Amino acid sequence: DSGVTQTPKHLITATGQRVTLRCSPRSGDLSVYWYQQSLDQGLQFLIQYYNGEERAKGNILERFSAQQFPDLHSELNLSSLELGDSALYFCASSVAVGTSGRARGTDTQYFGPGTRLTVL
Amino acid sequence: EDKVVQSPLSLVVHEGDTVTLNCSYEVTNFRSLLWYKQEKKAPTFLFMLTSSGIEKKSGRLSSILDKKELFSILNITATQTGDSAIYLCAAGGGATNKLIFGTGTLLAVQP
Numbered sequence: 580d581s582g583v584t585q586t587p588k589h590l591i592t593a594t595g596q597r598v599t600l601r602c603s604p605r606s607g608d609l610s611v612y613w614y615q616q617s618l619d620q621g622l623q624f625l626i627q628y629y630n631g632e633e634r635a636k637g638n639i640l641e642r643f644s645a646q647q648f649p650d651l652h653s654e655l656n657l658s659s660l661e662l663g664d665s666a667l668y669f670c671a672s673s674v675a676v677g678t679s680g681r682a683r684g685t686d687t688q689y690f691g692p693g694t695r696l697t698v699l
Numbered sequence: 700e701d702k703v704v705q706s707p708l709s710l711v712v713h714e715g716d717t718v719t720l721n722c723s724y725e726v727t728n729f730r731s732l733l734w735y736k737q738e739k740k741a742p743t744f745l746f747m748l749t750s751s752g753i754e755k756k757s758g759r760l761s762s763i764l765d766k767k768e769l770f771s772i773l774n775i776t777a778t779q780t781g782d783s784a785i786y787l788c789a790a791g792g793g794a795t796n797k798l799i800f801g802t803g804t805l806l807a808v809q810p
Contacts, residue, residue: 581741581743581744610796612797612798614800621800621801621802621803622742622787622789622800622803623800624797624798624799624800627795627796627797629795634795635793635795635797637797667740669741669742673796686796687733687744687747688733688744688796688798689744690735690741690742690743690744691741692740692741693740693741
């Protein structure tokens with residue numbers, strides 16, 4: 580158990596719908612990362628938040644958005660869902676970004692159990 | 700463009716064999732290389748390497764980083780069926796510690 584929690588475990592929904600995935604980082608971790616893992620694409624970085632603010636963006640579609648709340652939990656919102664959005668969505672957290680505002684590059688990211696999204 | 704390439708894509712071995720998994724990377728402002736093991740669900744952390752030439756060991760697993768040649772290897776000795784999994788390599792870089800993952804190596808250990 581990594582200490583990162585994600586809900587729900589599994590989501591099944593129809594095309595065109597919107598879903599929200601939730602992640603609680605490990606206690607003390609300020610950085611949250613979202614990843615998408617599909618069979619043909621592997622693990623793809625989507626977006627990172629640090630202490631409530633967006634820090635980095637990866638291959639995240641415009642239909643997707645995320646935020647990190649004051650209690651440090653994060654939500655990933657997926658809208659206008661398409662069949663191709665079916666995937667495992669992981670959240671990871673790491674200890675901190677340094678006091679200078681720059682990432683401590685030696686921080687390990689610990690992954691939550693993932694949410695499996697199935698779009699029918 | 701940043702990328703991480705793992706090889707082989709998959710391999711099948713018998714229990715007791717030794718395997719070597721390869722990972723090469725091209726990442727801007729490289730900081731660290733991480734190995735994860737993914738069985739059923741979430742990747743679980745194995746090693747993080749930041750310094751070249753220093754081997755990290757954990758039981759039958761070991762890993763080393765070569766920052767000059769931009770690659771890392773993960774060795775598993777005396778493999779067991781429980782080692783069967785996808786092994787993911789990720790390189791972290793830049794100001795945000797963003798990880799770029801390889802596609803993984805699928806290891807199947809047969810009894």
